[in-house]
Amino acid sequence: MRLTKTLLISAVLLMSATGMQAAGFNQNGNYLTVQLKQHQNFGPSQIRLQVVSDKIIRVQATAEQGFRDKQSLIIVPQNGKANYKVEEQGEKLIITTAAMRAVLNEATGQITFYDLKDHVLLNEVAQGGKTFKPFTVPDREIGVDIAKVPEAQKHGWSWRALFDSPDNEAFYGLGQHQSEELNMKGKNEDLFQYNTKVSVPFVISNKNYGILWDSYSYCRWGNPEDYLQLNRAFKLYDKDGKEGQLTGTYVDKNGQKIVRGEDSIYFEYAMPETSEICNKTDKGGIQNLPKGFALNGSKVVYEGYVEAPTNSFYQFILYYAGYMKIYIDGKLVVPERWRTAWNPNSFKFETPIRKGVKTPIRIEWQPDGDVSYCGLRVAAPRSEAEKNQLSIWSEMSPDMDYYFIAGQNLDEVISGYRTLTGKASLYPKWTLGFWQSRERYQSSKDIEENLKKFRDLKIPVDNIVQDWNYWKLDSWGSHEFEAARYPNPQAMLDSVHAMNGRFMISVWPKFYDTVKNYKELDSKGWMYHQAIKDDIHDWLGFRGSFYDAYDAGARKMFWRQMDENLYTKYKFGIDAWWMDASEPNVRDCTPMWYRKALSGPTALGTSTEYFNAYSIVNADAIYHGQRSVNPNQRVFLLTRSGFAGEQRYSTATWSGDIATRWEDMRAQMTAGLNYSMAGLPFWGMDQGGFCVENRYVAAQQEFDKTGKENADLKEWRELQARWNQFGCFVPLYRTHGQWPTREVWNIAPADHPAYKTIVAYDKLRYRLMPYLYSMAGMVHF
Structure with a gap:
């Protein structure tokens, strides 16, 4: 019994x-x-x-x-x-x-x-x-x-x-x-x-x-193992059938050619030559590419054959900047994709490959910058049951x-x-309206004139956004407006509010090592030092690093610096905070281990253990900081990263510096849905994409000279219109991007279908407002 x-x-x-x-x-x-x-x-x-x-x-x-x-x-x-x-x-x-x-x-x-x-x-x-x-x-x-x-x-x-x-x-x-x-x-x-x-x-x-x-x-x-280099997953053959490698053909814009064997396609990282810990194992610059080869304007082809050890649907990951196409077994498995040189993208795909058969492979790469990246790896085959x-x-x-x-x-x-992780905050109602942003407004005059034009044209808008570099060029992290371009920030904020607008400003957890705020944080041990030790300079030519948001004292000091230079200083006139680069992004395009060295150690432990949670402790700093000085105003944060529980800090996320391609608009649909189904309800994107192909830039420049709409400009305008239609139905309705600028009158003339469509969907958004605000309340409760 x-x-x-x-x-x-x-x-x-x-x-x-x-x-x-x-x-x-x-x-x-x-x-x-x-x-x-x-x-x-x-x-x-x-x-x-x-x-x-x-x-x-x-x-x-x-x-x-x-x-x-x-x-x-x-x-x-x-x-x-x-x-x-x-x-x-x-x-x-x-x-x-x-x-x-x-x-x-x-x-x-x-x-x-x-x-x-x-x-x-x-x-x-x-x-x-x-x-x-x-x-x-x-x-x-x-x-x-x-x-x-x-x-x-x-x-x-x-x-x-x-x-x-x-x-x-x-x-x-x-x-x-x-x-x-x-x-x-x-x-x-x-x-x-x-x-x-x-x-x-x-x-x-x-x-x-x-x-x-x-x-x-x-x-x-899914697969707990890292993706493999091609030579570890397959037997490789060059284009002539010789075993051991693929054939790589590099032709620069002047017609000079380099042909060499490639046992892997792994040109994914750039390393600083100044770093001692890097030089022990890695060389400076983009790894493995031919020395002295000029990437910009070149054409690169990797071709040959792969022989698989077993029949399987092989799962690949492509890392790319510039233009990419991939053919396997004569089929176009990756139609043309593009990404700007400074911000490469990853894309996954799978395709069947038969055991023991020499299967043709061809990778076409057109780098689109002096620095560019390319990588193709594959997961070790697993049974369908394991997958x-x-x-x-x-x-x-x-x-x-x-x-x-x-x-x-x-x-x-x-x-x-x-x-388990906290209630989703109820945002101010205006956050559900239309936001106008660009990379970037460069003066208070820019801000005020553009908002006024919306009002004059009777186009609804709630929020205008000040992106980065409103500070003096060499003073990242000062949180101070440069006086020559923003002579009276309080008057600017008062003007925005007088036009019934709201103002959001970009604040990074990044500091140049020459500014007062860096020195104050560093005196307490609250700055990451690897980037300083390795003398890493950003794209503006200056050296800096990020603060340790895992330390409670550092969070309080970070907010106090924001408060003294922005929030209380300007009579609570800043309505929302744009917390950029909160991954934290100390430097792009480095190996995973070096990213950890750059962003740690943290007050709680190694950055290896705390690698993914920076954005939530950074959001904690601003949310509790603002509430401490102005408890009766709702907080709103927009952050480029996110993590479980961030909804309790009145924080939304946007999808970062995406590209301006149809496939990128398509990718935002699944990206936004899965983000929301991860329990974080408020999400948005750069409507129209952030990084712009040169062909669209050239088309706009040609129109500015001649007034003629060529095929690329026609596509650009339709892309912007379709993306705004999509954006009308996501939680945060915000346009943003690099030049060409994204105010509707800069996208197309008032009599153009793209202009009419964008304005119509903007007005539709405001007709939906009672429904949207009710849904926001339901999400909170």
């Missing part, structure tokens, strides 16, 4: 419990801890379950003999009550709430979640559902301030959680990514922060559950820590996510 023990427990009793021991588990409050009976190599030794509510159960696992103390950056204090019962049936520990049931195998640690009708919601794989590998942060990732890092902070665990998933399951969320993918089932996604890329450790299923994992490090969804599992990998954490959230529908799942 099987013995069953049942404990009926109320939340009140749980909270007052001092701890009690049952046959296979220890109970303390609403925590249940199991010492596993079968500790496998690379598996967990302890599991701890926390019943957060009827619909939320937290799972922690460790390979150590106990759990480390830690404080979450994304989870808010949980004061809810949950009635549940616990019973043991043999080696099974069963937790039942009013909404679901979790079953833990006390021998192996395997967990299965059920609804109350015994339908499986989520099931860990029987073998290898939780795996761990010890991880030590490499010295070079810590960088120049390695002496500041205690030895214990250098050590943690890489972990992987692996679950079964039925064929008809779909997954959404993970943040904002640019590969035109909506359902992430069977896909791979590297989760890190970058300009145009926002990673959020939360995913929802069409089976009405979600998983939020409390990790801040670099993570991977379709739910797999989460985290590079470095003290333990595995995730929350299982159940619901009757996906709204309830998102509600559970916000129970």
Whole structure:
């Protein structure tokens, strides 16, 4: 006869419990801890379950003999009550709430979640559902301030959680990514922060559950391994059939040609020649390209054959700047894509390749700048069953820590996510109107004249935006208007408000090392030093770095500097904050390890462990800072990065410096949807794209001279019109970009269909305002 023990427990009793021991588990409050009976190599030794509510159960696992103390950056204090019962049936520990049931195998640690009708919601794989590998942060990732890092902070665990998933399951969320993918089932996604890329450790299923994992490090969804260079995945042959490499042909704009073998296509990073830690392993400049070859205006072709080890749909990732096309087996698998030279993009695609067959491959690259990037890698082939599992990998954490959230529908799942991470703030109503921005207004006169023209033309607009470099050229981080261009900022703000407008200003967490604010922060140890040590200069020619937003004191000082130079100084006349480069983006286009060295170590630990969470602590600084000096005004932040929980700081995200192509508009649709389904409700984009192809620039210049609309200008105007139509129906309705400027009268004349269309959709947005503001209230509640 099987013995069953049942404990009926109320939340009140749980909270007052001092701890009690049952046959296979220890109970303390609403925590249940199991010492596993079968500790496998690379598996967990302890599991701890926390019943957060009827619909939320937290799972922690460790390979150590106990759990480390830690404080979450994304989870808010949980004061809810949950009635549940616990019973043991043999080696099974069963937790039942009013909404679901979790079953833990006390021998192996395997967990299965059920609804109350015994339908499986989520099931860990029987073998290898939780795996761990010890991880030590490499010295070079810590960088120049390695002496500041205690030895214990250098050590943690890489972990992987692996679950079964039925064929008809779909997954959404993970943040904002640019590969035109909506359902992430069977896909791979590297989760890190970058300009145009926002990673959020939360995913929802069409089976009405979600998983939020409390990790801040670099993570991977899908394949836990890095993409491979082509020569590690395939046998390579050149265009003449000789084994070992592809043929690379480089022709510069003067017709000079270089032909050489290429065993991989990996020209992805630029390294500073001044860096000591880089020079130990990497050379300065773009890696691996022919020395002395002039990229701008050149044409490059990589061609030959690949021979696959197995039949598979191979999953590739393309990293590119300039114009790219890829043909495999004679088929155009990547139609022409473009990205500006200084801001490369990644794009994923998959294609079938047969085992043992020499399959033709051709990569066509036209660099579009003196510096440009190109890379093509491929995931190791996996079976369809492996691809379709739910797999989460985290590079470095003290333990595995995730929350299982159940619901009757996906709204309830998102509600559970916000129970854990905080309510979405209710924004000022004006934020739902039309915003006019450009890169960039260069004076107070620019700001006032453009807003006035909207009013004169009776075109609705709520917000006008001051982008970067309103400060003196060599004074990034001063937060001070340059007097020659902004002689009276208070008068400018008063003028904007007199026209019933609002004013948003760009503030970066970046400081040149010559400015007073840098020196004040640095005196407390609150600046990252690697970029200074390596003498890295930005595109304006000056040297600087970012502050350590993980330190509470640094956050208070950062806000005080903003307040003294902008907010209180100008009588609370700044209505919103544009928090740019909050990844943090100390330098573009560097290897992952060097990015970590540039943005750490942090006050909490290495940047390896805290790699993805900078934007949320930076948002904390501004949200609580403004509330501290003006508690009766709603806060609004727009940030280029995002993370789980950021909605509680009245923060929205936009999709960064995207390009002005039809495929980029298409990519924003899936990017915005998955960002919103990651629990973060307010998102927007640079309508019309930010980075502009030279052909569009030339077309506008030709029109300015001749008044003639050529084919490129006609396409430009339609692209802007279509993008504004799309933008009308996203949470933040904002146009922005480089030249040509994006005021509607600068896009097309008043009698042009593009002008009429953009104005019509602007007015439609305001007709929708009661509905939009009601929805914002529903999101908050």
